Amino acid sequence: xxxxxxxxxxxxxxxxxxxxxxxxxxxxxxxxxxxxxxxxxxxxxxxxxxxxxxxxxxxxxxxxxxxxxxxxxxxxxxxxxxxxxxxxxxxxxxxxxxxxxxxxxxxxxxxxxxxxxxxxxxxxxxxxxxxxxxxxxxxxxxxxxxxxxxxxxxxx
Numbered sequence: 001x002x003x004x005x006x007x008x009x010x011x012x013x014x015x016x017x018x019x020x021x022x023x024x025x026x027x028x029x030x031x032x033x034x035x036x037x038x039x040x041x042x043x044x045x046x047x048x049x050x051x052x053x054x055x056x057x058x059x060x061x062x063x064x065x066x067x068x069x070x071x072x073x074x075x076x077x078x079x080x081x082x083x084x085x086x087x088x089x090x091x092x093x094x095x096x097x098x099x100x101x102x103x104x105x106x107x108x109x110x111x112x113x114x115x116x117x118x119x120x121x122x123x124x125x126x127x128x129x130x131x132x133x134x135x136x137x138x139x140x141x142x143x144x145x146x147x148x149x150x151x152x153x154x155x156x
């Protein structure tokens with residue numbers, strides 16, 4: 001039997017974006033970790049954000065949205081406060097990136113393969129270089145939708 005990576009249901013992936021499947025490790029208790037299939041997604045219509053879809057036993061994934069800069073900084077050093085923080089592994093965990101998600105009185109620490117996260121970030125930069133995000137925003141369209149009383153989001 002061969003292992004082809006985590007089994008992740010297909011997600012909405014518009015043309016101007018990228019995604020990478022991840023096999024996250026979650027510490028349930030000391031000495032016991034479980035695998036969680038996940039996916040990092042990026043789309044040029046929302047150039048400052050990345051989406052982390054966690055696929056648990058639910059029909060639809062739990063999605064966290066946070067800044068791409070937070071992830072890019074967290075690959076190399078401690079980044080973030082509040083509901084999302086990210087930092088690289090140390091010593092024997094240098095091949096990992098740790099993502100802490102907090103909300104509603106609980107927290108979880110996810111361990112992601114650092115190389116997969118770096119690959120994802122490189123793909124996002126090939127679409128929109130860091131520092132050039134504002135050139136991919138349709139501010140006129142956003143203002144028009146707000147003025148007309150429509151949704152502020154750029155897409156479905």
